[in-house]
Amino acid sequence: MRVFFLILYFLVFCYPNVSHSLDLSGLYRSFLSTQEDSDRSYGFDPTRVSQVSWRPRAFYYKGFLSDEECDHLIYLAKGRLHHSMVADQKSGESYKSYVRTSSGFFLQKGQDATVRRIENRIATWTFLPKENGESIHVLHYAVGEKYDAHFDYFKDEKNLARGGHRMATVLMYLSDVVKGGETFFPNAEGIDQHKDDSWSDCSKGSFAVKPKKGDAVLFFSLHPDATTDTASLHGSCPVIEGEKWAATCWIHVRNFNSVKDTKEESIEGEEDLILVEESSTGEGTWGKRKCNRSHSCMGKTAKRKCPKNQSYMVEFCGDRCKMCKAH
Structure with a gap:
């Protein structure tokens, strides 16, 4: 940080023509952005x-x-x-x-x-x-x-x-x-x-x-x-x-990423999710989520993702995974 300001000082006072042609404020903002990324506090201010x-x-x-x-x-x-x-x-x-x-x-x-x-x-x-x-x-x-x-x-x-x-x-x-x-x-x-x-x-x-x-x-x-x-x-x-x-x-309380392939699958499953309203139970509640039968769920089933990543597949591709008992 100190070296950066010395360089700015040198440009402004020793080479005014050069300093006017440069976007020094832009350079400073860029420097601060780089500093924040490299700072282990990541911008945290207690x-x-x-x-x-x-x-x-x-x-x-x-x-x-x-x-x-x-x-x-x-x-x-x-x-x-x-x-x-x-x-x-x-x-x-x-x-x-x-x-x-x-x-x-x-x-x-x-x-x-x-x-x-x-x-x-x-x-x-x-x-x-x-x-x-x-x-x-x-x-x-x-x-x-x-x-x-x-x-x-x-x-x-x-x-x-x-x-x-x-x-x-x-x-x-x-x-x-x-x-x-x-x-x-x-x-x-x-x-x-x-x-x-x-x-x-x-x-x-x-x-x-x-x-x-x-x-x-x-x-x-x-x-x-x-x-x-x-x-x-x-x-x-x-x-x-x-x-x-x-x-x-x-x-x-523990590692949430411990299930294999979870990071890879989570966004795909969320994008493909389809919510289906089931018939009323008479109590004004909604039925449970049904699985999307898209290529995404079918493809994951074919790749044997059910046994490899059971938590994700049951959550997002539940009715496809009923077939997985045979895999």
């Missing part, structure tokens, strides 16, 4: 972090993402969104539910330089290894869309088998919201929070965080002794005006 709750353990980072990073994540997901799903607490199967009405898309791990830099920054902030994290999940909420209060940790054996519980969540806000869309924690304890009329009614009975572009919240779903923390119950209030873009990174 002075921007504040503790907001101990039950649950939650921390707020002002300016975690730049405007350009927010816009880039939205760009990667826009036009590729699918209806968000929830997991059945007993079977672990994913299905469409009225409790979660947003849409989302999983990026690929390390998809590009920007995504890698954000993933590294998350690891630096949380002190948790990158391989324990899922792919960044970009979410979109239109007016009226929401996610009722829920836990991020699992109760079913299927999801626990891959990486164990989700122990921490990093929620990044990619846009401002005119009104609504707050993240609320109804079981949070010991927090006195004043709210004026700019807050939605949904958020007024709980500790809540307003979405602000670039900011992020880190909260833990497990206690330090690894038992589940019921105070981590949280949800997303309905958007009243505007729209909400966010990105989530769920971090597990």
Whole structure:
């Protein structure tokens, strides 16, 4: 850094004609960008972090993402969104539910330089290894869309088998919201929070965080002794005006990449996913997800991916994998 400024000083004061012909501000911005990529902190600034709750353990980072990073994540997901799903607490199967009405898309791990830099920054902030994290999940909420209060940790054996519980969540806000869309924690304890009329009614009975572009919240779903923390119950209030873009990174207690070929397959499966509404059960719920019968699933079955990557194939190509018992 010191050498760089000495060179700038030399050009400006010793060769003014040369310095005027160069875009020195552009050179400086380029240098800073290179420095950030080579910096092992990946842009992490601890002075921007504040503790907001101990039950649950939650921390707020002002300016975690730049405007350009927010816009880039939205760009990667826009036009590729699918209806968000929830997991059945007993079977672990994913299905469409009225409790979660947003849409989302999983990026690929390390998809590009920007995504890698954000993933590294998350690891630096949380002190948790990158391989324990899922792919960044970009979410979109239109007016009226929401996610009722829920836990991020699992109760079913299927999801626990891959990486164990989700122990921490990093929620990044990619846009401002005119009104609504707050993240609320109804079981949070010991927090006195004043709210004026700019807050939605949904958020007024709980500790809540307003979405602000670039900011992020880190909260833990497990206690330090690894038992589940019921105070981590949280949800997303309905958007009243505007729209909400966010990105989530769920971090597990163990390596989430331990299943062979998972990184290779995850994006393909998410792109090919088709959601089918089954007949009503009479209780106003949606049927479980059916597998897409596209060439992608059929091709993976032919390549014997079911036994090699059972977790992925059952999740995204379930009815094709019924045939895999013979393979």
